[in-house]
Amino acid sequence: MARLVLDIRREASAPFHAALTAASVFAGLAISAAILIAAGVPPAALADEFVVATLFDAQSLHAVLFQAAPLIMVGAGAAIAFRARFWNLGLEGQMIWGAIAATAVSLFEIGPPMLRLPLMFLAAIVAGMAWIALPLLLKQRLAVNEIVSTLLLNYVALNVLLHLLYGAWADPKDSFPHSPLYRGFERLPELPGGISSALVLALAAVAALAWLTLASRFGFHLRFVQAGPAVARSLGVPVLGVTVAATLLSGSLAASAGFVIVAAQEGRLTQSFFTGYGVSGVLIAFLARNNPAAAAIVALLVAILFAAGQNLQVFYQIPFAMVQLIQAIVVIAAAAADFFLRHRVRWVKGIG
Amino acid sequence: MIDFVASWLAATLAYAVPYALAALGLIICERAGVLSLTAEGFMLVGALAGVGAVLALRAPPLAALAVGMAAAALVAVLFALLVVVLRLNQVVAGLAMVFFCQGLTSLVGTAFGWTSKAIGGLTRLPLGPLADLPLLGRALFNQDILVYLTLPIFAAIAWLLTRSMTGLRLRAVGESPEAADAAGVNVTAYRFVAVLAGSALIGLAGAYISVGSAKIWIQDMTSGRGWIAIALVIFARWRPWRALAGAILFGCIESLVPRVAAAGIQAPRYVMLMLPYVVTLGVMVWMAVARTGRPGDEPAALGQPHVREERR
Numbered sequence: 001m002a003r004l005v006l007d008i009r010r011e012a013s014a015p016f017h018a019a020l021t022a023a024s025v026f027a028g029l030a031i032s033a034a035i036l037i038a039a040g041v042p043p044a045a046l047a048d049e050f051v052v053a054t055l056f057d058a059q060s061l062h063a064v065l066f067q068a069a070p071l072i073m074v075g076a077g078a079a080i081a082f083r084a085r086f087w088n089l090g091l092e093g094q095m096i097w098g099a100i101a102a103t104a105v106s107l108f109e110i111g112p113p114m115l116r117l118p119l120m121f122l123a124a125i126v127a128g129m130a131w132i133a134l135p136l137l138l139k140q141r142l143a144v145n146e147i148v149s150t151l152l153l154n155y156v157a158l159n160v161l162l163h164l165l166y167g168a169w170a171d172p173k174d175s176f177p178h179s180p181l182y183r184g185f186e187r188l189p190e191l192p193g194g195i196s197s198a199l200v201l202a203l204a205a206v207a208a209l210a211w212l213t214l215a216s217r218f219g220f221h222l223r224f225v226q227a228g229p230a231v232a233r234s235l236g237v238p239v240l241g242v243t244v245a246a247t248l249l250s251g252s253l254a255a256s257a258g259f260v261i262v263a264a265q266e267g268r269l270t271q272s273f274f275t276g277y278g279v280s281g282v283l284i285a286f287l288a289r290n291n292p293a294a295a296a297i298v299a300l301l302v303a304i305l306f307a308a309g310q311n312l313q314v315f316y317q318i319p320f321a322m323v324q325l326i327q328a329i330v331v332i333a334a335a336a337a338d339f340f341l342r343h344r345v346r347w348v349k350g351i352g
Numbered sequence: 353m354i355d356f357v358a359s360w361l362a363a364t365l366a367y368a369v370p371y372a373l374a375a376l377g378l379i380i381c382e383r384a385g386v387l388s389l390t391a392e393g394f395m396l397v398g399a400l401a402g403v404g405a406v407l408a409l410r411a412p413p414l415a416a417l418a419v420g421m422a423a424a425a426l427v428a429v430l431f432a433l434l435v436v437v438l439r440l441n442q443v444v445a446g447l448a449m450v451f452f453c454q455g456l457t458s459l460v461g462t463a464f465g466w467t468s469k470a471i472g473g474l475t476r477l478p479l480g481p482l483a484d485l486p487l488l489g490r491a492l493f494n495q496d497i498l499v500y501l502t503l504p505i506f507a508a509i510a511w512l513l514t515r516s517m518t519g520l521r522l523r524a525v526g527e528s529p530e531a532a533d534a535a536g537v538n539v540t541a542y543r544f545v546a547v548l549a550g551s552a553l554i555g556l557a558g559a560y561i562s563v564g565s566a567k568i569w570i571q572d573m574t575s576g577r578g579w580i581a582i583a584l585v586i587f588a589r590w591r592p593w594r595a596l597a598g599a600i601l602f603g604c605i606e607s608l609v610p611r612v613a614a615a616g617i618q619a620p621r622y623v624m625l626m627l628p629y630v631v632t633l634g635v636m637v638w639m640a641v642a643r644t645g646r647p648g649d650e651p652a653a654l655g656q657p658h659v660r661e662e663r664r
Contacts, residue, residue: 008659039463087443142640145586147389147443149636151579155629163622279451286444319462321571325455331448332434339438 007344020337025287028333032326041316049308049315060307062194066265068303069198070095070257074281075288075295075302076206077253082290083213083226084246090135090150091254092278093157094128098255099262100161101127103179103269106186107169113185120186121259128255129248131157136247140240154278165271179269188264198260202296205253209292222246226290254281276306276323283327287334302327354487360604360611361491365499366565368603370395370557372502374581375588375595376509377553383513383590384546385526387655389446390431392578393453394424394551398558400457403569404464406471413474417498417559424555425548427453432547436540439657450578458571466569473567474498474560498560502596505553510592522546526651529658539658557581576629583632587639589649605631 012020037043055061074091081088088094101123105111111119135153138144165177173180188197213219221242224232233239261273280302288294302323309323374391381388401423405411411419427449434445461467474496482493513519524532525542533539561577562569580602588595609624 035459039459089447138637138640142637144636144640145583148579148583148586149633152576152583152629152633155576156626156633159622159626159629163620166622167620279454282447283451286448317462319458319571321455321458323455324451325459328448328452328455332430332445332452335440335444335448336434336438338440 003348005346005348007346009342009344012341017341020340021334024333024337025330028330029326031333032329035325035329036312036318036322039318039322041312041318045316049311050304055304064300064303064307065199066196067306068300069196069202069264070261070277071280071284071299071302071306072199072202072206072296073253073257073260074277075284075299076209076292077250077257078281078285079288079290079292079295080209080213080246080253081250082285083222084243084250085225085229086136086139086243086247086250087147088132088150088247088250088254089147089278089282090132090153090157090251091257091281092274093150093154094131094251094254095258095261095274095277096154096157096161097127097131098124098258099269099273100164101255102259102262103169103182106182107179113183116183116186117188117263120263121256124255124259125252128251128253128258130251131255132247132251136244140243161269162271165269169269171268177271178266181268182263186263187267188260196264198264201256201260205256206292206296209249213292218242218245254278257281276320279324280306280327283331286331356611356615358487358490359614360607361487362494363607363611364491364600364603365495366603367606368599369499369502369564370561370577371581371584371602372506372596372599373557373560374554374578375584375599376506376592377550377557378581378585379588379590379592379595380509380513380522380546380550380553382585382654383526383651384522384543385529385651385653385656385658386435386543386547387442387446388431388547388550389443389582390428390449390453390551390578391554391581392574392576393450394428394554395558395561395574395578395581396453396457396572397427398424398555399562399573400461400466400558400569401555402559402563403469403471404460404466406473406563407466407469408464413472413563414497416563417474417556420559420563421552421555424558425552427456428548428551431551432544435657436543436547439659442655442657454572461569461571468568468570470568471563474564496564498556498564506592506596513592523651525658526653529653529656533658533660539660543658554578554581580628580632583636587635590651602628602632 033046036046055064074095078088078091102120105116105120105123110116131153132150135144135146135149138149139146162177165179169179171178171180191197191200213222221232221237224235224237225239225242229239257277258274261277262269266273284295284298284302288298305323305326309318309320312318312322313320374395378388378391398420402416402420405416405419406413431445431449434440435442476494476496477500479493483489485493513523521532521537522542524535525537525539529539558574561574566573584595584598584602587598606628609627612619612624613621
């Protein structure tokens with residue numbers, strides 16, 4: 001009688017790891033393609049929408065890069081919090097507060113025009129930190145589960161946003177739930193060459209994070225916290241300080257994502273500017289294994305997915321939630337592949 | 353004032369049922385040691401499948417609820433494979449499942465044209481003269497069938513978990529899978545079945561939201577109730593009857609929101625809509641401050657995969 005035997009794999013070689021990851025991502029994409037075809041997208045259109053139309057068309061490529069900036073920020077933001085063992089699922093809430101704070105600076109005309117945009121950015125960062133500070137405090141002081149608290153706070157933030165947009169902050173010019181348009185100098189400019197300044201901000205943030213996690217004392221400490229707070233503490237690592245700093249950084253990155261969406265893409269506060277970004281941030285961090293630089297690359301790929309998703313919505317009436325579905329399938333496939341990284345499966349013949 | 357209280361109480365149980373059933377399903381999973389963050393996703397699957405059964409199969413409401421249960425259990429097979437068989441990190445797998453279900457239900461709902469179509473749904477079953485009792489009649493005895501069934505479901509599961517041999521083994525698997533394994537309990541099988549059974553109940557909770565209360569499917573219609581149910585399980589300290597009491601409390605708060613506006617009381621709409629989430633958070637904080645939870649409440653092996661080959 002033959003049977004399956006599992007062995008624990010202590011160490012996997014780098015090529016095996018890379019091949020497995022590639023295979024799992026490919027499998028996830030293949031399953032996603034099958035679902036899309038079942039939902040009525042012609043197979044020939046898939047390759048066209050995803051590869052040709054997004055990468056080899058100057059205008060679409062521009063749109064992808066534009067979309068990439070907030071995704072890089074939420075992805076890196078999720079990654080840094082997960083490293084500090086803080087499950088920040090409140091990315092959407094922090095994005096909303098970041099955008100609300102930036103809009104407040106615009107609405108109440110705080111500061112001279114020259115400084116308006118930096119002030120909006122600063123206000124967003126402070127608001128994002130403040131919004132994550134509550135679940136952080138509750139976790140550190142009272143051991144309240146942050147997965148649930150950050151998620152609940154998303155719904156609170158959303159209702160604050162709707163309260164403002166359907167009330168005091170509604171644009172008097174029309175009856176839609178959005179704020180008045182920002183003035184020209186309140187919008188993130190496009191740099192020469194058509195590159196969005198939001199993308200430059202996002203890449204600068206990732207570069208800083210990469211340095212912080214790889215080369216700084218903070219990053220050295222963070223690796224200990226990630227490996228195990230109890231051991232880290234006994235080794236003299238300032239666990240509390242590192243956790244607080246990483247988590248606040250995460251909140252400020254998510255809020256920055258909210259800021260760049262309203263200040264570069266929408267030009268005003270809208271009721272759905274954050275749709276899809278919070279979930280994507282978490283999934284990007286999972287796929288990038290909480291590495292900020294890897295998160296930037298994954299975010300770029302997700303941006304292609306976003307751009308393709310918008311096309312599919314327009315041309316084939318495929319709901320935008322498809323984007324989330326594909327990301328989730330790829331993450332599940334990649335996570336499932338971990339099993340083979342950690343286990344060796346053997347057939348044993350004969351009596352077991 | 354009496355009218356306000358009467359209509360409030362009359363609506364409370366219908367709001368409490370989804371919380372109660374979802375929390376009960378979560379308790380089954382978690383007592384077996386599987387941390388299930390999937391509730392929000394599986395409720396959506398149950399809600400969509402229930403409406404889909406009515407629209408596509410012309411199923412009667414009760415059958416539609418059963419379809420909702422079955423659909424959630426089916427999707428839960430994937431979750432169980434990931435966390436029980438492949439032993440993945442249960443937080444990552446659970447969150448990925450929620451995002452997967454959100455995307456899937458929204459895609460399927462649109463693709464089949466099930467979105468925003470009103471259905472017949474469950475009807476009220478007044479229990480004879482009892483339903484005419486003042487105040488309590490409408491609150492307790494003029495409800496739909498699932499409200500009446502919730503009590504026996506709780507009684508059955510509570511008995512199963514605490515009084516039966518199966519329940520004892522299931523709790524052993526959640527407290528110490530190594531010991532249970534050594535005693536000859538099939539840890540993998542118990543966990544797998546617990547995930548499926550618990551998820552079916554979570555699916556029933558979702559199907560009740562669409563087929564029983566709202567009588568319509570709308571994308572992301574559970575709007576965070578799955579997360580509230582997870583908080584409720586912590587509040588209930590993994591005990592079924594406490595979960596039922598907590599669910600009624602949450603039902604009270606949620607049913608208050610539409611009543612206040614209907615009674616003509618001036619309150620900002622979106623501030624009122626925050627109430628369930630703020631109260632949930634408040635309860636979590638209060639639990640933590642009052643330290644009502646004891647360390648032994650949480651199943652000891654919650655969230656830990658059982659890897660027999662690493663047994664020490």
